[in-house]
Amino acid sequence: MNTRRLVADVGGTNVRFAIADMDGRLDRVNKFPVTNFPTFPDALSAYRSDAGGLKDINACTVAAAGPVDDDVVKLTNNDWIVDRAQLSTMLDGVPVALVNDLEAVAAALPHLTSEDLTTLGAPAPGRPERRTMLAVNVGTGFGAASAILRDGCWYTCPSEAGHMTLGYTTFGRLDATDAVPANASVESVLSGRGLAQLHERVAGNRHTAHAQRTSSVFAEASRDDDAARTVKLFTAILGRVAGDLALATCAWGGVYFSGSVATAWSAVADISQFRAEFTRKGPMHARMQQVPAAVIRRENAALFGLAMIPLPR
Amino acid sequence: MNTRRLVADVGGTNVRFAIADMDGRLDRVNKFPVTNFPTFPDALSAYRSDAGGLKDINACTVAAAGPVDDDVVKLTNNDWIVDRAQLSTMLDGVPVALVNDLEAVAAALPHLTSEDLTTLGAPAPGRPERRTMLAVNVGTGFGAASAILRDGCWYTCPSEAGHMTLGYTTFGRLDATDAVPANASVESVLSGRGLAQLHERVAGNRHTAHAQRTSSVFAEASRDDDAARTVKLFTAILGRVAGDLALATCAWGGVYFSGSVATAWSAVADISQFRAEFTRKGPMHARMQQVPAAVIRRENAALFGLAMIPLPR
CATH class of the missing domain: 3.40.367.20 (Hexokinase; domain 1)
Incomplete structure (x- = not known):
């Protein structure tokens, strides 16, 4: 299976999206100021429109700047909430993993x-x-x-x-x-x-x-x-x-x-x-x-x- | 398979051995002063004699008071060395896991x-x-x-x-x-x-x-x-x-x-x-x-x- 993954890095100031292949090559990288959207799903919808609908992804991993509690992150520095189950539903049920923002950097370390x-x-x-x-x-x-x-x-x-x-x-x-x-x-x-x-x-x-x-x-x-x-x-x-x-x-x-x-x-x-x-x-x-x-x-x-x-x- | 595991906790002062079943029930618990034996394998041999030969075990997990480096622990407070591969050989090739002593306590926490x-x-x-x-x-x-x-x-x-x-x-x-x-x-x-x-x-x-x-x-x-x-x-x-x-x-x-x-x-x-x-x-x-x-x-x-x-x- 040719896995293409939606990746999103949700920070206090900006949210970054991209489509990644299995080797970590990033395509359609985009960045939005968090203040442009009232909620994270709104920002995701905007990226989805820009990125051609996201029909071709079969997994999603998200990092958010805050502690992960029961598959939900309430962002530390803004009002956004990232909810793993909600996100999976939005993405037609693809598997979603949610981690804290520094974990995303840590996950890169073995591959640098x-x-x-x-x-x-x-x-x-x-x-x-x-x-x-x-x-x-x-x-x-x-x-x-x-x-x-x-x-x-x-x-x-x-x-x-x-x-x-x-x-x-x-x-x-x-x-x-x-x-x-x-x-x-x-x-x-x-x-x-x-x-x-x-x-x-x-x-x-x-x-x-x-x-x-x-x-x-x-x-x-x-x-x-x-x-x-x-x-x-x-x-x-x-x-x-x-x-x-x-x-x-x-x-x-x-x-x-x-x-x-x-x-x-x-x-x-x-x-x-x-x-x-x-x-x-x-x-x-x-x-x-x-x-x-x-x-x-x-x-x-x-x-x-x-x-x-x-x-x- | 009825798993019976040899467990050993190697400290600076004492070494403890037991046979554990899959529910963590401990049998044949024994403790020796480290100073009674020049090496860890000597202590293990003594326990094996006491415990009836250890013919019935099919796994072994050992904790040692020191950092684990490449499957070897040099004890911090005495001259002993615990070597995972050497131990597996002594135990007729059963799988052996080697951890630091506090990891053994941490492994108990979810089951208390x-x-x-x-x-x-x-x-x-x-x-x-x-x-x-x-x-x-x-x-x-x-x-x-x-x-x-x-x-x-x-x-x-x-x-x-x-x-x-x-x-x-x-x-x-x-x-x-x-x-x-x-x-x-x-x-x-x-x-x-x-x-x-x-x-x-x-x-x-x-x-x-x-x-x-x-x-x-x-x-x-x-x-x-x-x-x-x-x-x-x-x-x-x-x-x-x-x-x-x-x-x-x-x-x-x-x-x-x-x-x-x-x-x-x-x-x-x-x-x-x-x-x-x-x-x-x-x-x-x-x-x-x-x-x-x-x-x-x-x-x-x-x-x-x-x-x-x-x-x-």
Whole structure:
């Protein structure tokens, strides 16, 4: 059977659709702002009209930015609801799998090649990898999900890692205790807004309006001491948290970053500082030194991952 | 086929063997000190002699206290090695599955009844549970593993959560910054030795030798201010970490404690304080309030879990 799958990535701001073949090649990729439609089915209907009716698909996998509860996702950042059973009915009963948005990225990980990745220091990721891998997104928010191999099949495990308590440490001579509030969540520091707030606290009354934009903090890091200090602190915290999440999931196959903030960060960060924090895990130091880290540079990795998700048996 | 399975739980101090039927009933349970035998195969041979030759088994599942690498576990706290292929050869080629020790406990979780559990506050765990569950052991060390349902089958995911960086927070008015060193690992506080050291730092020069034993700290908590303060701090930290691990794994089906320290702690702890820290997760507070927590009181839960582990297909 020549499987053609509808894939949809439903985010807080945009919804992306495509038709994928069994190798994950994407056709008829389209993107709509969520605010253009009152509901997800309305957006799907619009895509269906554009895409020629969707008569030729025989499966569907959807990622949505929120926790999956009983086959329903209430989106975290808008009013949309994605309901697996409703969606299957709309699509003439084809099998539908519904996952959280980071699970879609995690599902892509086993199928990425070295061209899809920018490695962050040594070691390079093994391709194809057979060990558990972790997808970490740092953008508007912070998310993570793992991909694990069982019985020859890659499964994904979601998380709500962005809401974990960060806890502050001194990070050596970078005194994070001034810059990170007690009981801060991971996401309240490791996200676009988090970085801007971190920079505000680091720069204090030297803080200028232009640096409030995340991209400016990274752009200024080479010429402004405050921005450099903020990036150093962000690197330390990201390294520590990414290492902790690798330990929480035994992600010996590597940690793979996506998202606008992680991508911009990786271009200016001191990767050896990142690796030092990532691996500073006492008796697990030697093991952590063997865990690769990389940034995903493949476009539409989540849609590609959705094409790779196993359908319910 | 009437499946009878050899199950073995290989720890740092003791190795436990039993024969399990398909319902997890355990027969010929036996325990040996690890120091009695130079290698794991020697211990297995001794058990085999005692247990009548093991001619009647057709599968074997083994848990070992250490990370599983390529079907081999090098025990963390002794010189033993457990090698899946070697073990299968010793057992005339029967299928063998090898997991980490906490995965064995996690594998038991979906099959425990309310009689096997002591609930820690509301809500009570749903039985049978269909959502991801997390096993957390606090004893000599700290360990965790999750059980996830995929395609009608329960799988386990290991972790090295004990080696995550704890990070300190103020825990309200309990000033943990004095009692918990920066860059401390989870296990360096949440374990038998960790509790003793925490108490030493809390009690300072009022610290008495008898309270160095973990059990004494719990026993003294009702009549000694320092011990009460230590237990309060331990409760806050355990609640925070257990909540974080639930978020890291989406363990909406609950967190299940085992181990001597967790069991002794639960008998004297302020459970409402535990629940307050467990659920203090900002936007995830309401969701965390729905996550049950319990202590496993069933004997040999790990051996029972080993009887429930799916064999490789």
